[in-house]
Amino acid sequence: MARAQVTDLVVVLPGILGSRLADADGRAVWDLSGPALLRGLRAFGGSAGSLRLPKDIGDGDPGDGVVPVGLMPDLHALPGIWHPVDGYTDLLRWLERHFTLSVSDNLLTFPYDWRLSCRYNAERLKGRIDLELERWRASAPERGEARVVFLCHGMGGLVARHYVERLGGDGITRRVVTLGTPHRGSVRALADLVEGGGHRDPELGAFARSLPSLHQLAPDYPCMEGPDGLARPGDLPGLPGVDEALLADAALFHADLRGAPPRADLYAIAGTGQSTAATARYAGDRLTLLAAADGDGTVPRLGGAGAVAEPGTPYAWWTPYEQHGSLQNNRAVREVLRGLLGDEPLPPEDATAADPAGRLGVQAPHVLPAGVPYEVTVTAPDDARLLMAELRPADGGRPAARALRSLGGGRYGVVFPPPEPGAYRLSVGPVTALSLIRRSAL
Template identity: 30%
Template sequence: MSLKHLVVVVPGIGGSNLVDGKERRVWGHDLGALAMAPFRAEELAIDNPLVPAGLLRVSGALPWTGVASYGRLIAKLKRRLQLSNDDVSAVGPQGVLNPAASLVEFGYDFRQPMADSAGRLRAVINSVRGNRRVIVVGHSMGGLVARWWWGVLGGHRVCDGLVTVGTPHRGAPKALDWLVNGVSLGLGPVGAASRHLLTDASQVLQGWPSVYELLPRYRVIKSEAGILYPHEWEGAGDWFRDRAGVAYRTHLELETACVAATEESPQSAFMAFYATGHGTLSSAFVDRDGRLRVSKDDPDWFDTKGWKGGDGTVPSLSATPVERESVNERTWSPEHHLAMADSDRAVAYVAQFEQDGKGNVRGGSDEDEAWIGLDYDVVRVETSTALGLRLNGAEVDDGVVPQVILKAEPGDGGDRPADAMRLEVAQTADGGWEAGLPGLPPGSYRFTVSLDHVPGVDRVETSSLIGVVEA
């Protein structure tokens, strides 16, 4: 069934397939295939020309972090909007494979500046839109690309709805940690030990303009000199401060353009989906030795309005743009960052635009239900660790313990266990729980957490992805 709108999905960092000049996949999987390409960091260096070729259909794991897949999101949109396979098309190296499609999967070179990717997004939309109005759904960094198209490039004039899901509109301290300290597998001794094993990946990331645009747009570093923006910290080298300064000014340009666009096109709806309650890098400080440390503590120099933590990657205070203050332009969602890529709430919101009346196309910021917060990092292969769990919005009796089931994601390759496994769970002193994760082969795994006997709702459940990497 054709839609009256053109719906475009823009993925996050790592969510697009990339191929070289010979159409050999360097990152991702072949269109229609499921096995992930072997990863070699040097092939993703910024000076190696690559071309986007569709979205990831299965979850993947870079050597230092998990990346979302978009097969579930596309499937949910198809069901909700009653679309056939012919109504969905990817953007390949030669353009949109089916220009008449109602749902377009926009892949892009996630190494490049958002302005470059947004320019390509504009060209794709203009080539297939015809007389249709547009709905754009951007996950994570894809929301920044979409917002640049909307505000700077004039997309607001043809857009009925811009939907961002887990987007770091004000940046993410994880990017600060990667660029200054190098990529690692989490915090603490394990993270420190992994940094020297990931030197190649760190050097590659330092060349990506896109990662600098993910730096916190807010004062994030606590130091003897005061509370600083990343580009103001003199402890970093000139190479970092210069690039961080360019990224900061890019965000100022984006915000100015979006203010003007909102005034010109007030009928163009905006909605940011965000999460709270998950362990999320949110602040940074300079230790007595002059080294930068990132922390999952909320910055105490801001009023975070009770929005503790974030979605595991994006702090809740970053998930809405500076120029957007209305509670009707943000909606809470309970998922962890990777699982938000196919958020049921975002899918339902998009579907509202195909209804005859749009009076209910709005949101709210109150977390009005119980949900399970998660705290975990990428795991090194064959290394035992723990998943942190916490019930938010309700309380249960002592002794009530959640059930955690882990299963390998299909199609990710590798010699991984085929059967689901139940993890051992123990209560912690602070009222949460820890689920013991055994040493596992590399790849992507989905875990489901369910908790019974929760007052008012009886059962609370959540699901997310974790990457096990070789480092």
């Protein structure tokens, strides 16, 4: 099959945690994925203090010598900051197979220090694009009018949008494609701030609370139950865990994006069919997530797509049935990318809603204490399904597969014996053709 011709520069931006970080001597300070994930997480708490940011960092650089060195290739997670996310190697290889794209040529990756403000990283993005687009345009006459297409996962979409909408990048940008970007924030990020690591190492909690980036992922909509109804997090005084100055600045960051005039075309792809917290209540020193809404399990559907649609804004969105951490590897998402990057027609919006085989919602723990059985619940359009769940160790060990039993009302369930400590991928699909629906880490 011939590769589709692409003359533009395609830039891939990962989400939070999705960039490998190293110190000034080149030693890895964040590079935990795949088989090394569990071992690295056990040791990371001890080094989190050295990566904590100063209180008044704002949009600045802490000057600690930490630099981004590449994208995370495989499954990665840091409990207390974000849910598990699969890596980006498979996405990059797929792009090279199906389009005339080549890494370090016209397919660029933009790793960034995900601890820092989206504004800071957008400034870095601007400097990189200025150099790379000039190089690409000068490499052949037919590329003289090339523009940039941004393909962004999670927080990477906020970085790209700030560059395009506030730093003048719209003049050279053809479109911005976001996968699970919390355009209006995620209540899960707020919970991570308030909980401050919960049962985890307090150093990790203090590290998380120092990050401007995590505050910029907090909800930018009324989501907290208050005496007068739902309120924005910043309007409730005394909410523990958050840095009030960082939270107020995050509100300004989102207001700037909402107030920007229409710029480049925005294509927002948001996972759907997965139970996702959209509101919360704080009482008794605990933040309780409420109102399970539709979404990708981490970002509510409207927060990841519909909420950014302003009058006059070039905008479209698609909603595959998928979890946040695997959107970049979802088959339906890639069908949309074929149309956005190549010359194939775009599928209709909500195309996956017409495919009953793919309409599965999966609920399972992201983090599981040792010795506890692993319980999986699946929702489907009906009770006439033959579904299988597969739990596969990230280190390549032997997978365990079990059939789900019907619980009635379109619900299915299965319980795995307590897994050995480690990182795992969970796949759920029809018995005849197991399709990857959800990836998780234990």
